Structures are given as C-alpha cells and as structure tokens.
Amino acid sequence: MKYTSIDQCLEIPMTPKQKLIFMVIDEWWKEFGYGPSIDDIMFQTGDKGRGNVLRTVKALCELG
Numbered sequence: 001m002k003y004t005s006i007d008q009c010l011e012i013p014m015t016p017k018q019k020l021i022f023m024v025i026d027e028w029w030k031e032f033g034y035g036p037s038i039d040d041i042m043f044q045t046g047d048k049g050r051g052n053v054l055r056t057v058k059a060l061c062e063l064g
Helices: 006-010 016-032 038-045 050-063
Strands: none
Touching: 006 016, 016 038, 016 050, 038 050
C-alpha cells in the first residue's frame, strides 16, 4: 500500500523506536531534500549500534 501523507503513515502501528526513526527520516527529507545515512539517524536518535538502526529501517520499509 502506498501512503500519500504523513498522517496516513503515522496511523500505521509502529513501535516507539520505529516512530522516532520515521520522524527523523521525514524531518531530514524536509530539511535537506534527501534521506539520512544510518550514521545520521544514529546521531539524531542517540542510538549506539548501526545494526539496530538498520534493522528498524528495514522494518519500516516492510511496513510500507
């Protein structure tokens, strides 16, 4: 399913971590016009592991 608005996307059931990373990605796109790197997401969320961030990003991709 393709979502056309941020409001539709936020209606998808997400874990708090998924929602945080989704919002970081959304804000990054709005500010810079391209997606953040895994390291950028790590810096913004305070996460210490690339694998954890990558796993969450993959889960978000699977959600659509």
